[in-house]
Amino acid sequence: MLLATGQVLPISSVHRLARTSTLVRIVMNAEGQVLDMGRKVRLATPAQRRAVFARYATCWIDGCPLPATMCQIDHADNWSTGGLTDLKLLGPACQFHNRDRYQHPERYTRRKEGPDRWAFTYHRLGTARRLRE
Numbered sequence: 264m265l266l267a268t269g270q271v272l273p274i275s276s277v278h279r280l281a282r283t284s285t286l287v288r289i290v291m292n293a294e295g296q297v298l299d300m301g302r303k304v305r306l307a308t309p310a311q312r313r314a315v316f317a318r319y320a321t322c323w324i325d326g327c328p329l330p331a332t333m334c335q336i337d338h339a340d341n342w343s344t345g346g347l348t349d350l351k352l353l354g355p356a357c358q359f360h361n362r363d364r365y366q367h368p369e370r371y372t373r374r375k376e377g378p379d380r381w382a383f384t385y386h387r388l389g390t391a392r393r394l395r396e
C-alpha cells in the first residue's frame with residue numbers, strides 16, 4: 264500500500280489497519296475527482312453527474328425518452344435503505360420515474376446492462392408478479 268506521503272506501508276500494517284479502522288475504497292476520474300462517495304453524501308457530485316451523462320443518453324427506465332441531462336441522478340439501491348452514492352450505482356431518472364420507483368419499487372425490475380450500467384423495466388400494475396412466476 265502506497266501512502267500519500269510516498270512511503271510504502273508494510274502488509275502487516277495494512278492488515279492491522281483493516282482490523283482496527285474503516286478503510287474506504289476511493290475511485291477517481293482522470294482529473295482526480297472522487298466518483299464513489301459511498302454513504303458520505305446523498306446527492307451526486309458534479310463530477311458524478313458528468314460521468315453519469317457520459318454513460319447514459321436518457322432516463323434509465325426502458326422506453327423513457329427524457330434526455331439524461333434533464334434527469335435527476337437516481338440511486339440504483341435506494342439511499343433510504345442503505346444505497347451508496349457510487350458512480351456504478353448511479354443513473355439518470357426523470358422526475359416521474361425517480362419518485363415512482365421510490366414509492367413503488369415492486370413495479371420495476373432492474374437488470375445489468377454492463378459493468379457500470381443498469382436499466383429498469385417498468386411493469387404495469389400486477390404484471391411484475393406474473394413475470395416472476
Ligand SMILES: [Zn+2]
Nearest residue numbers: 322327357360
Ligand atoms: Zn423516465
